[in-house]
Amino acid sequence: MPTSLDTAPNPETLRRIVIEPVSRVEGHGKVTILLDAERKVQQVRLHIVEFRGFERFIQGRPFWEVPVMVQRLCGICPVSHHLAASKAMDQIVGATRVPATATAIRRLMHYGQILQSHALHFFHLASPDLLFGFDSDPAKRNVVGVLAAHPDLARHGILLRKFGQEIIRITAGKRVHGTGSIPGGVNKRVTPAERDELRAPLADVVAWAEAGVRLVADLFAANRALYEGFGTVRSSLLSLVAPDGALDLYDGVLRARDADGGILFDGVRCADYGARIHENVRSWSYMKFPFFAELGPERGWYKVGPLARIQNCDSIGTPRAEAARQEFLARTLGTIQHAPLAYHWARMIELLHAAEVIERLLADPALVGDELTATGARATTGIGVIEAPRGTLIHHYEVDADDLVTMCNLIVSTTHNNTAMNEAIRQVARQYLDGREPTEGLLNHIEVAIRAFDPCLSCATHALGKMPLAVEIVDAAGALVTRLVRDGESL
């Protein structure tokens, strides 16, 4: 695999540090770090330790149940799974043209989720590190600390999330785990009254989103060396783009760039993902390792998510977000920005974009139409691809003549970023841990790099769990030297 810190030659002779689980991310994972007698880092791995098995137990279930069942993969981005599965099942029921109203409602649901998920990640989970410092007092390095020190910022973050959740409630029936999208369309209209209810706070939402972009851009400008160098690793990029190359998070074609920005492939139909993306497994993680087939597992790994998307597209079709993207691109003078911490900036640009798209959708007469579903000639294969908050999400199903699922393959956003996250934490370990005695603050640097990707480890193993943290330091003989335990927020 990619770098020297993937596998140490003599692990049994090394001191082992475990960060388990990683905190302030979605889902459950751990990091192991092996140090030699001089505290030089020899091996770093992000392990995904929970097994879920959705791909297996969805087999034998009726296809119309799938969009509801698979969203239980996640409590943060269930809408992504709901919609990716629905898009796949559209093909099964032959809905080659989903009615405009259904598409508008689904898009509204999706951009509502992008907005709430990005707001949750930045304001609740990531901002404490960025506002207070990676090794600041852990008792304050949390959302409660942000509420105390920056009450307006925290409040706006919470209200942004609330707005997104309300969109999901109105379009899906519930804020979490609704049922709005069904094969061939949606089951629920948006009434003019509901549309007007969502329009009311729009001006504030856009203003808060713009302020979020400004905040990260300013943090980046003020700490440029840190933000650009922290855990930075070069890789290819993957995302959907609209047929005209613009950013589109709901539908489009697959485009990949190499680390320098050159096109690797473009215009690839979602149905052909299997020819471009292959998956590897490693014995130490339940999360798979996808790679571009044409480059192979050694060189074919890539990044997905906001940082990939806003650099992979040719433009953003909403003015405020496009202006913010241009400012972002101007920093790197046309080269690809690979810094994990730039994910936060890109994420806020997407949050602003989502707010603008929502504004447009709420002005679209199609949104409140009555034609909700379509059907056509039955098919046996359905492949639905969507840009989830964390990156490209692929749902692939085979359905038999009796309407039962016979095969399911899910490549989840976080899974695409598996190697990239591993390489980022290896880079941070080289930069900050090498030769030093690990402390809580230093180990949080590892977690900061993981958090930048906004991983959803539950989704990625197709897991339930909170994020208490245990750090064990074991000497070369295997004896436990220190054990620190954290439950949720404080160590």
Next chain:
Amino acid sequence: MTDASPPQTFQMDGHDVAFTPGQSILTAALAAGRYIPHLCFHPEFTAHGSCKVCTVKVNGQPHASCTTPARSGDVVESDTDELTQLRLNLVQFLFAEGNHFCPSCEKSGACTLQGVAYELGMTTEHYSPLFPDRPVDASHPDVLLDFNRCILCELCIRASAIHDQKHVFALSGRGITKHLIVNAESGRLADTALALSDKAMTVCPVGVILRKRQGFAVPIGERRYDHQPISAVAVGHRPKEDGHE
């Protein structure tokens, strides 16, 4: 003549409940707007008292209220902590015996078992689930049988035999191995005479007998028990054609 005679009544939880001769305690109570939790009872079929969820105490003795005739002067206890706990235990047994995954079940929000569980305050299965292996029967072009959710109420058996005159369904086995089967040598639903217009299609209180490709067509907010608990729906609304009650 009957207009002149005073209504016959029994007392339930301190209230007079009027009845006409031939009514059971359950049917009289429901008609009077007093809900008694129940699962295997359906007003169009002869009660057979198998699920025991409708158990009440009549003059201090436990009886299935669906099969116990109402009698003038009887003292009936239904809404008591003791009976609620017993009913809860029965419902929890049912959840533990089958595979009832409400989060992905298309009957959620319109399911009698789920509605009764909510009514009884069930928050957990309590008992260790058995996770039985029950493959679905998807052989019929228009109907899916998901045996995972069967509670052996026999309503489909009664509807198919008595109303539809087809005898499509039956129970087989004994005790914990008892299970629903279909009347075909192949054992497949496709080889039975079941039709979408059958009464048996409409009586399943859970999510076993399902019209294919219709799941989740009814949005959250419009399902049977989205706005009122089963106790209110059961005594205040006329039964719908697409489901139990």
